Amino acid sequence: MRTKIAGVGKFVPETVVTNFDLEKLMDTTDQWIRERTGIEERHWVKKGEETSSTMGAKAARIAIEQAGISPKDIDFIIFATLSPDYFFPGSGVILQRELGITDTEIPALDIRNQCSGFVYGLEVADQFIKTGKYKNILLVGAEYHSGGLDISTRGRGVSVLFGDGAGAVVLQPTEEEGKGILTTHIHSDGTNAEILSAKNPGMHGGYHDDDDSIYGYDDKDFSFVLLTEKMMDEGLIHPYMDGQAVFKTAVRKFPEVIIKALKTTGYTTEDVNLVIPHQANLRISQFVQKILKLRDDQMFNNIQKYGNTTAASIPIALADALGQGKIKSGDLVMLAAFGSGFTWGSALIRW
Numbered sequence: 001m002r003t004k005i006a007g008v009g010k011f012v013p014e015t016v017v018t019n020f021d022l023e024k025l026m027d028t029t030d031q032w033i034r035e036r037t038g039i040e041e042r043h044w045v046k047k048g049e050e051t052s053s054t055m056g057a058k059a060a061r062i063a064i065e066q067a068g069i070s071p072k073d074i075d076f077i078i079f080a081t082l083s084p085d086y087f088f089p090g091s092g093v094i095l096q097r098e099l100g101i102t103d104t105e106i107p108a109l110d111i112r113n114q115c116s117g118f119v120y121g122l123e124v125a126d127q128f129i130k131t132g133k134y135k136n137i138l139l140v141g142a143e144y145h146s147g148g149l150d151i152s153t154r155g156r157g158v159s160v161l162f163g164d165g166a167g168a169v170v171l172q173p174t175e176e177e178g179k180g181i182l183t184t185h186i187h188s189d190g191t192n193a194e195i196l197s198a199k200n201p202g203m204h205g206g207y208h209d210d211d212d213s214i215y216g217y218d219d220k221d222f223s224f225v226l227l228t229e230k231m232m233d234e235g236l237i238h239p240y241m242d243g244q245a246v247f248k249t250a251v252r253k254f255p256e257v258i259i260k261a262l263k264t265t266g267y268t269t270e271d272v273n274l275v276i277p278h279q280a281n282l283r284i285s286q287f288v289q290k291i292l293k294l295r296d297d298q299m300f301n302n303i304q305k306y307g308n309t310t311a312a313s314i315p316i317a318l319a320d321a322l323g324q325g326k327i328k329s330g331d332l333v334m335l336a337a338f339g340s341g342f343t344w345g346s347a348l349i350r351w
């Protein structure tokens with residue numbers, strides 16, 4: 001028995017923010033963003049309009065309908081996000097409430113693997129389906145990035161890259177010969193965990209730093225470390241990224257984990273109908289395409305319209321690829337992700 005993707009849904013907030021709109025908020029240009037990242041526009045949430053959980057629920061409803069089941073049939077929720085509604089509880093239970101299925105008392109698992117969250121979730125779901133424990137797993141990736149970005153010139157190196165949105169899939173067992181998830185591979189290496197991070201607000205208390213004076217903590221033994229005025233004043237509450245280090249590692253790890261999935265299953269790049277990489281940056285995807293010698297029609301990119309939506313990017317891309325008729329029954333589809341942690345992974349699926 002294998003796991004199949006029985007339904008796919010996506011949701012993005014209504015408001016489109018173009019590169020030209022960003023020019024009005026910070027010192028940047030459409031040309032800079034387009035040349036470096038391929039991004040032309042992204043969708044951003046207007047305050048109070050949506051959260052990761054509400055967007056996730058909207059994408060989930062579409063996936064559930066497509067799978068031909070009702071929300072009450074879901075027996076396990078897996079929610080991947082780096083932008084949860086609350087520090088705790090996790091967004092999985094909020095999503096459950098949004099879907100109106102709290103009475104079913106099903107488990108809701110939150111996973112925190114950033115841009116690889118969806119592929120991590122897929123591997124987890126695949127194990128539970130294969131053992132027969134669950135039959136209708138809802139896997140959601142959703143992000144409300146824009147509310148946490150520094151949209152001034154100070155934050156331009158990061159904020160122009162990210163967009164909001166959600167994607168969801170329903171996973172079910174299948175006995176259809178040869179179909180479903182053929183293999184998954186997930187990895188991590190925390191050596192340089194802070195290279196792409198949002199450390200504050202957080203409970204690290206400066207432990208991982210040689211000099212914790214940058215955070216502005218008071219000198220009492222038992223202190224409030226979650227958030228300080230200095231963090232707020234100096235913008236330490238926003239995501240930090242060493243863009244070039246991320247780029248260099250991504251273009252190594254994407255091909256590596258794709259090849260791993262191919263070797264495990266005995267396929268070659270020639271056999272793959274469509275590669276759907278996490279939409280980190282169009283330049284990264286083009287690099288990966290070149291390294292793996294993939295044709296243009298084997299590579300799916302939609303970052304131009306959404307920016308990087310982290311855990312939501314692969315399911316959003318999957319929904320778009322299906323909507324555009326780029327995946328047919330029997331196709332070999334490769335999903336691959338890389339992101340903060342670093343974490344990375346791949347999944348090879350016979351559709």
Ligand SMILES: CC(C)(COP(=O)(O)OP(=O)(O)OC[C@H]1O[C@@H](n2cnc3c(N)ncnc32)[C@H](O)[C@@H]1OP(=O)(O)O)[C@@H](O)C(=O)NCCC(=O)NCCS
Pocket residue numbers: 027028029032033036037115156157158160241242243244246247280281284308338339340
């Ligand atoms: C972020 C990224 C596009 C930056 O491109 P880069 O060529 O490395 O650019 P740098 O960070 O070296 O910055 C070059 C210059 O552009 C400036 N710059 C940064 N952001 C800018 C922006 N939005 N608009 C205009 N100028 C900008 C910098 O200040 C710097 O100016 P300086 O040379 O005067 O100091 C690139 O590193 C990248 O794509 N990295 C991977 C990011 C990623 O995918 N992250 C998610 C992984 S899941």
